[in-house]
Amino acid sequence: MAMLSVKDLQVYYGMIQAIKGLSFEVNEGEVVALIGANGAGKTTILHTVTGLIPSKEGKIEFQGKDITKAPGHKIVTYGMAHVPEGRRVFANLSVYENLKLGAYTRNDKKEIEDTLKMIYQRFPRLEERKNQMAGTLSGGEQQMLAMGRALMSQPKIILMDEPSMGLSPIFVEEIFKIIQDVAASGTTVLLVEQNAKKALSIANRAYVLETGKIVLEGDANVLMNDESVKKAYLGE
Amino acid sequence: MKNERNKFTKGKIINIVIAVLIYILIMAALNGGMLSRQMSSLLVPICVNVMLAVSLNLITGFLGELTLGHAGFMSIGAYAGSLLTIYLDLPMYVEFIIAILVGGAVAAFFGFLIGVPVLRLRGDYLAIVTLAFGEIIKSVINVIKITNGAKGLNDIPSYSTFRNFTIVYILVILTIILIVNLVNSRHGRAIRSIRDNYIAAESVGIPVSKFKVMAFVISAFFAGVAGVVYAHNVGIIKPTTFDYNKSIEILVIVVLGGMGNIRGSIIAATILTLLPEMLRGADNLRMLIYAIVLIAMMLFNGSGAKERLISSKYFPKFLKRQKGVE
Amino acid sequence: MNLFQSIMEQLLNGLRTGSIYALIALGYSMVYGIAKMINFAHGDVIMVGAYALFMGMTALSLPLPVAIIFTIVVCAVLGIAIEKVAYKPLRNASSLAVLITAIGMSFLLQSLALIIFSATPIPFKSIISMKGIKIAGVDIPGITIITLVVTTAIMVALTLFINKTKAGSAMRAVSEDRGAAALMGINVNRTISMTFAIGSALAAVAGILYICQYQSITPTLGALPGIKAFVAAVLGGIGSIPGAMVGGILLGIVESMSKAYISTELADAIVFGVLVVILLVKPSGLLGKLKAEKV
Amino acid sequence: MALLEVTNLGISFGGLRAVDNFNIKIEKGQLYGLIGPNGAGKTTIFNLLTGVYQPTDGTIALDGEVLNGKSPAQICQSGISRTFQNIRLFHEMTVLDNVKAALHNQMTYSLADTFFRLPKYRKKEDEMNRKAVEILKVFDLDSHADHLAANLPYGKQRKLEIARALATNPKLLLLDEPAAGMNPNETAELMDTIKLIRDQFDITVLLIEHDMKLVSGICEYLTVLNFGTELASGTPNVVLNNPVVITAYLGE
Amino acid sequence: GCGNNGSSSSKKDDSTFLIGGSGPLTGSAATYGLSVKQGAEVAVKEINDAGGVKVGDKAYKLDLDFQDDENKEDKAVTAYNTLMDNDINAFLGTVTSTPCLALTKNAYDDGILLVTPSASALDCTKYDNAFRICFTDPMQGEKLAEYAVKTLGKKKIGIIYHNDDDYSIGLEKAFTEKVKELGGEIVASEASASKDNDFSTQLTSIKSSKADLIFAPVYYQAAAYITKQASDAGMKIPFIGGDGWDGILGVVTEPATVEGAVFLTPFTATDSSVADFVKTYEAAYKETPNQFAADGYDGVYAIAEAMKQAGSIKNEDLIAAMTKITVDGLTGKMTFDKSGEANKDAKFVEIKDGKYLVK
Numbered sequence A: 001m002a003m004l005s006v007k008d009l010q011v012y013y014g015m016i017q018a019i020k021g022l023s024f025e026v027n028e029g030e031v032v033a034l035i036g037a038n039g040a041g042k043t044t045i046l047h048t049v050t051g052l053i054p055s056k057e058g059k060i061e062f063q064g065k066d067i068t069k070a071p072g073h074k075i076v077t078y079g080m081a082h083v084p085e086g087r088r089v090f091a092n093l094s095v096y097e098n099l100k101l102g103a104y105t106r107n108d109k110k111e112i113e114d115t116l117k118m119i120y121q122r123f124p125r126l127e128e129r130k131n132q133m134a135g136t137l138s139g140g141e142q143q144m145l146a147m148g149r150a151l152m153s154q155p156k157i158i159l160m161d162e163p164s165m166g167l168s169p170i171f172v173e174e175i176f177k178i179i180q181d182v183a184a185s186g187t188t189v190l191l192v193e194q195n196a197k198k199a200l201s202i203a204n205r206a207y208v209l210e211t212g213k214i215v216l217e218g219d220a221n222v223l224m225n226d227e228s229v230k231k232a233y234l235g236e
Numbered sequence B: 001m002k003n004e005r006n007k008f009t010k011g012k013i014i015n016i017v018i019a020v021l022i023y024i025l026i027m028a029a030l031n032g033g034m035l036s037r038q039m040s041s042l043l044v045p046i047c048v049n050v051m052l053a054v055s056l057n058l059i060t061g062f063l064g065e066l067t068l069g070h071a072g073f074m075s076i077g078a079y080a081g082s083l084l085t086i087y088l089d090l091p092m093y094v095e096f097i098i099a100i101l102v103g104g105a106v107a108a109f110f111g112f113l114i115g116v117p118v119l120r121l122r123g124d125y126l127a128i129v130t131l132a133f134g135e136i137i138k139s140v141i142n143v144i145k146i147t148n149g150a151k152g153l154n155d156i157p158s159y160s161t162f163r164n165f166t167i168v169y170i171l172v173i174l175t176i177i178l179i180v181n182l183v184n185s186r187h188g189r190a191i192r193s194i195r196d197n198y199i200a201a202e203s204v205g206i207p208v209s210k211f212k213v214m215a216f217v218i219s220a221f222f223a224g225v226a227g228v229v230y231a232h233n234v235g236i237i238k239p240t241t242f243d244y245n246k247s248i249e250i251l252v253i254v255v256l257g258g259m260g261n262i263r264g265s266i267i268a269a270t271i272l273t274l275l276p277e278m279l280r281g282a283d284n285l286r287m288l289i290y291a292i293v294l295i296a297m298m299l300f301n302g303s304g305a306k307e308r309l310i311s312s313k314y315f316p317k318f319l320k321r322q323k324g325v326e
Numbered sequence C: 001m002n003l004f005q006s007i008m009e010q011l012l013n014g015l016r017t018g019s020i021y022a023l024i025a026l027g028y029s030m031v032y033g034i035a036k037m038i039n040f041a042h043g044d045v046i047m048v049g050a051y052a053l054f055m056g057m058t059a060l061s062l063p064l065p066v067a068i069i070f071t072i073v074v075c076a077v078l079g080i081a082i083e084k085v086a087y088k089p090l091r092n093a094s095s096l097a098v099l100i101t102a103i104g105m106s107f108l109l110q111s112l113a114l115i116i117f118s119a120t121p122i123p124f125k126s127i128i129s130m131k132g133i134k135i136a137g138v139d140i141p142g143i144t145i146i147t148l149v150v151t152t153a154i155m156v157a158l159t160l161f162i163n164k165t166k167a168g169s170a171m172r173a174v175s176e177d178r179g180a181a182a183l184m185g186i187n188v189n190r191t192i193s194m195t196f197a198i199g200s201a202l203a204a205v206a207g208i209l210y211i212c213q214y215q216s217i218t219p220t221l222g223a224l225p226g227i228k229a230f231v232a233a234v235l236g237g238i239g240s241i242p243g244a245m246v247g248g249i250l251l252g253i254v255e256s257m258s259k260a261y262i263s264t265e266l267a268d269a270i271v272f273g274v275l276v277v278i279l280l281v282k283p284s285g286l287l288g289k290l291k292a293e294k295v
Numbered sequence D: 001m002a003l004l005e006v007t008n009l010g011i012s013f014g015g016l017r018a019v020d021n022f023n024i025k026i027e028k029g030q031l032y033g034l035i036g037p038n039g040a041g042k043t044t045i046f047n048l049l050t051g052v053y054q055p056t057d058g059t060i061a062l063d064g065e066v067l068n069g070k071s072p073a074q075i076c077q078s079g080i081s082r083t084f085q086n087i088r089l090f091h092e093m094t095v096l097d098n099v100k101a102a103l104h105n106q107m108t109y110s111l112a113d114t115f116f117r118l119p120k121y122r123k124k125e126d127e128m129n130r131k132a133v134e135i136l137k138v139f140d141l142d143s144h145a146d147h148l149a150a151n152l153p154y155g156k157q158r159k160l161e162i163a164r165a166l167a168t169n170p171k172l173l174l175l176d177e178p179a180a181g182m183n184p185n186e187t188a189e190l191m192d193t194i195k196l197i198r199d200q201f202d203i204t205v206l207l208i209e210h211d212m213k214l215v216s217g218i219c220e221y222l223t224v225l226n227f228g229t230e231l232a233s234g235t236p237n238v239v240l241n242n243p244v245v246i247t248a249y250l251g252e
Numbered sequence E: 001g002c003g004n005n006g007s008s009s010s011k012k013d014d015s016t017f018l019i020g021g022s023g024p025l026t027g028s029a030a031t032y033g034l035s036v037k038q039g040a041e042v043a044v045k046e047i048n049d050a051g052g053v054k055v056g057d058k059a060y061k062l063d064l065d066f067q068d069d070e071n072k073e074d075k076a077v078t079a080y081n082t083l084m085d086n087d088i089n090a091f092l093g094t095v096t097s098t099p100c101l102a103l104t105k106n107a108y109d110d111g112i113l114l115v116t117p118s119a120s121a122l123d124c125t126k127y128d129n130a131f132r133i134c135f136t137d138p139m140q141g142e143k144l145a146e147y148a149v150k151t152l153g154k155k156k157i158g159i160i161y162h163n164d165d166d167y168s169i170g171l172e173k174a175f176t177e178k179v180k181e182l183g184g185e186i187v188a189s190e191a192s193a194s195k196d197n198d199f200s201t202q203l204t205s206i207k208s209s210k211a212d213l214i215f216a217p218v219y220y221q222a223a224a225y226i227t228k229q230a231s232d233a234g235m236k237i238p239f240i241g242g243d244g245w246d247g248i249l250g251v252v253t254e255p256a257t258v259e260g261a262v263f264l265t266p267f268t269a270t271d272s273s274v275a276d277f278v279k280t281y282e283a284a285y286k287e288t289p290n291q292f293a294a295d296g297y298d299g300v301y302a303i304a305e306a307m308k309q310a311g312s313i314k315n316e317d318l319i320a321a322m323t324k325i326t327v328d329g330l331t332g333k334m335t336f337d338k339s340g341e342a343n344k345d346a347k348f349v350e351i352k353d354g355k356y357l358v359k
């Protein structure tokens, strides 16, 4: 059974329909990529899944549980984390405080410390700057923080919205390595990316989105060699 | 663009026609004795509130700064104008026009003074400083001799009562036209761009400080003029009339009418001036009902209920026209 | 009485009124931090607290400690109710819209009190019976001592709560970015309700101290301390807990000193003048942090 | 003489030396790239060049004119204009008005013209409209002229920001990660536009970008920044193959 | 007109005499307006129960239409105009001075009888149609100065007053001048705002000025704050106040704080001659009437007397009749002279053992 399944989803912004009835699934342990042009609706889907915006029609299930109408904060406790578009770090809190908030749903003090250590290991820059206000970090630093913060909750599935945006080439490599690491450690990943090439290279499966609808889906390797995908999203 | 220009003149003509029609209606009703005394005595207060709201909208709606000291500008205009008409001995119209100009100018000067802190402060900090200025103005007027202290000025000539409605109406229309003209000009664009993103405004070469002060000065001018009209309608002014509650009253009008929406300000000023008077029959429930109506209107406006209503299929089509900056 | 004693007494006067301002300002600041709105009805919660204590002690004839708890609970519930009814539907509207609703709420509470209790002031005998003390010829009334102690204790407790507890950090997160806070698993609505409850409970305490000081209850009693406390909150740096405290006390002292030694007539002008000068020098208030905005 | 000449530039935030002893010379008409790891200080340099921050050390000179101590608005008038890493449009204004706001200093009329709608007002406004539409056309935005900027999709917002910067008629245009969040096709389109700006409007461009395709595709000269100071500079070929740059920035 | 949406009491037939009233019913001055309104209501009911007012051979029922003016001058003008729309026959108002000043000219132009129960500013009665029940400010100030210096023999006097309130300033000014004339000395004159309730600063200043009497020309609520705070500060200087002090025992929590204070008032609720009124009032409104209620009551009776005297309800007849009547009111026996002022005796009241003691 799929870990996360979305069926016939429709989402509106006021009068405008952003998601026009789409379905997809993410299985446990998979890395699934969602690719598509600007404004295709990728962010909207993630926001709907984590309960930040309501859906008009459709059903969202997580580990067999219907979470369509569940409030955002509840969904987190079920084991879902979200690295949002635009990072959304708490600008006037320190890096350390941001990370601590990532573990808000957890109560195991000791293990939280361990996770924190692990994250500092992955992102040494965050440890260097642990007392800096998050708002004054550079763009890339904020991206690391957002990712670290999401990992603090030790999620079963992590939704990432363009994690490579604004990162230096070396760090893009690094981030994708981290994503692979995260996946390897047993966390399921739903990845939204503009950098389709990279995304497809680490994903198991992928969906291609166009103006609120899924137009293509399949094995990542297959899609990578699909002519239309190549032309539209890989810039070849 | 060509068709934009057409739209422009067409909208303008409609507005002129509406303004003239309203005038004719009011004058006919006044002269035909169709208005009750209560209604007649509300005409000028409505006009004063329209002027105050439209001018405050320049700061709050278009510059995007919250101020709680608008009544301070109003009081400066009221006192300056009234002192002139009390001590000058000229024909009524000459005297009144001088009073209007001087009242506005003195208020504008204070707008300039207050504009200085505006350059350093933002948001609620600015709001509190404007509130402070309003209260300082009030205290100072309260102690100085020429304004007759707490007793205030008495026997101000009745130059702007409903019997002289024409002159009051002309002033209101002038205020509206000048502010609308400003908003739709390069100066207005600069002011609006500061509201939307002052860092970007600076980056495209707009001197932010200059335009912030300009907005305050112009807004203060018209508030001053409104003060002169107020004083020459009621005939008596004292410092406590112009406390922060008065400023808040004007702010309520602006927000209810819609930030940056001149037509909204005009309508809201009319409704909110009439409402407490219409509720006189409710006796001791009056203020309670007023408060409930105010909250209900804000909830309706802001919670998306309005959008849902307008987009519902039962809403009459002809009312759905999009309203712009005007 | 010598000059020293007179100055000391004036200082104490200022300190006492200042601490009450501070207590109210704490509530303002907390609510502001989370809702980004100036809760104009906050002053009127004080008024409701005053009537609640009065009713608790007379109509319900509760024993004093119970009456005090009753007052605090009434205000906390009122705070939550106001938020739910009048502010929550406007979560996505501009903060100015909420400001206006708050003003409407303030009118509403005042007119309700007017209808229920009428405008005639109700005399209220102070529940604080502690005797004053005299140090070096300076009279320190009992109520001043109690007020100072209570205010200080509350401020310390609140600071610890916000900085050291999970609920406190949830409050700070919600005040930064509600959506991101929800993504951390924080129940945003509950956190906001809790903030209003705490703020209003503080107002209840302030209300109790206030009527013990002035011994009379009227429907408009909250207006003046409300606006003064608002000024105090901004002076200290709105959103900052120690700032509210410092702002309130400074305001009280400046007010009392300028009345005593400069001019009673211009006291208000001087207080506001000091405020303007301080904000010009330090645009984010005494202890406020300038919000980091990275370009 | 170089168009932009920056010597010994430096700034600190608290204890952090964000930019230190930074030098750069940009010739007129050049397409210049500024690259470097995250947090290296690239955006900070833009902020220093445009007067958002005042440098603690060093001088900035544009066309021989020293810009130190000038306000952002004055610097814009001197001829530097920019876009932002996090988009900063005038959201509640129309697309057309966004551009017209940037024409503020070029087509002027007085307050009296404004208040009384004197003929000069009409004339200049018409002129502005024409000019603004002309610029919007370059970016294919003219059909959106009446929309609110907030309602544009992300990619178009980026373009509008460039259009707006261009409207101030700059000598030097600073672009902060213009391709961020764009897919390869959109990026390719953007590269053409940037080249077009340089050629058609005769404007010098300094850009920050992490997309190496764009950088190597259009930049004629590069400076790599690391920890606030220059790590390397030269033509893309040289710089991008410099082992120091590869370890610090490019990877592999 | 369409303005006839006033309160239900404004429906009128030709045997009803409608009295319009105006005063603050909301806001911080509401207590004064409500008192006047309630006092007037008692009088109206009493007169109607006794068969109304006989005017010539016709009996009129009285009716009261009382509008809120929020103690604001502009609101007072519209309130007044609303009442005129409702066709009132006489105007009982306004309760406070400034709103009254704002509409005296209007009322004069309309030629209607204006009886203000409690607006004490001199100019309120400057037109011929206007009359006043309460004392004027200067008169009170002078009487109190004489009492302080001559009767009590105090020479060093401290004053604490509201500098933004006509009433308070009026008393303070007249008092100060008279005290100086009589050879006394004002050792401290401390101002405050009428919205203030913290007077500890002013009191501390007076304390160090060695005053042997404090004159506080303020209303009873502020007086209660002042006396309480003076006692808290350990001060034992006696107080003297104007008619605004009436009702103070109803708002103090410890009568000891006002023990020995003396004030001037035409009305005390404990006076046996007003017992009936006090009983009715307390039954109806659950509170003890104060001077404002008495003024409102007397105002209605003055109008009723004028109706009888005039034998007509025409405006000019009513106005002319005012100077010929004698009203035996709660605030004393009074006649009115051409200037519009009531001639009546001032009584000094001392607070003794927590009770009012008429001197």
Ligand SMILES: Nc1ncnc2c1ncn2[C@@H]1O[C@H](COP(=O)(O)OP(=O)(O)OP(=O)(O)O)[C@@H](O)[C@H]1O
Binding pocket: A013, A016, A018, A036, A037, A038, A039, A040, A041, A042, A043, A044, A045, A085, D151, D152, D153, D154, D155, D181
């Ligand atoms: N708050 C909003 N109000 C109205 N329309 C919106 C809102 N947010 C997004 N949209 C519209 O919904 C559509 C989908 O937007 P979404 O942000 O989900 O796209 P995306 O695929 O994430 O694009 P990008 O790559 O630019 O992040 C777009 O057309 C966008 O304009």
Ligand SMILES: Nc1ncnc2c1ncn2[C@@H]1O[C@H](COP(=O)(O)OP(=O)(O)OP(=O)(O)O)[C@@H](O)[C@H]1O
Binding pocket: A136, A137, A138, A139, A140, A141, A166, C294, D013, D016, D018, D036, D037, D038, D039, D040, D041, D042, D043, D044, D045, D085
């Ligand atoms: N206002 C500020 N206060 C404190 N530190 C700051 C401030 N602005 C920038 N910094 C710090 O200065 C360093 C340089 O930041 P800058 O934004 O210039 O980086 P960048 O090179 O643009 O990085 P990116 O490519 O990630 O955008 C960062 O470490 C950042 O945290």
Ligand SMILES: [Mg+2]
Binding pocket: A042, A043, A044, A085, A161
């Ligand atoms: Mg997106």
Ligand SMILES: [Mg+2]
Binding pocket: A138, A139, D042, D043, D044, D085
């Ligand atoms: Mg950057």
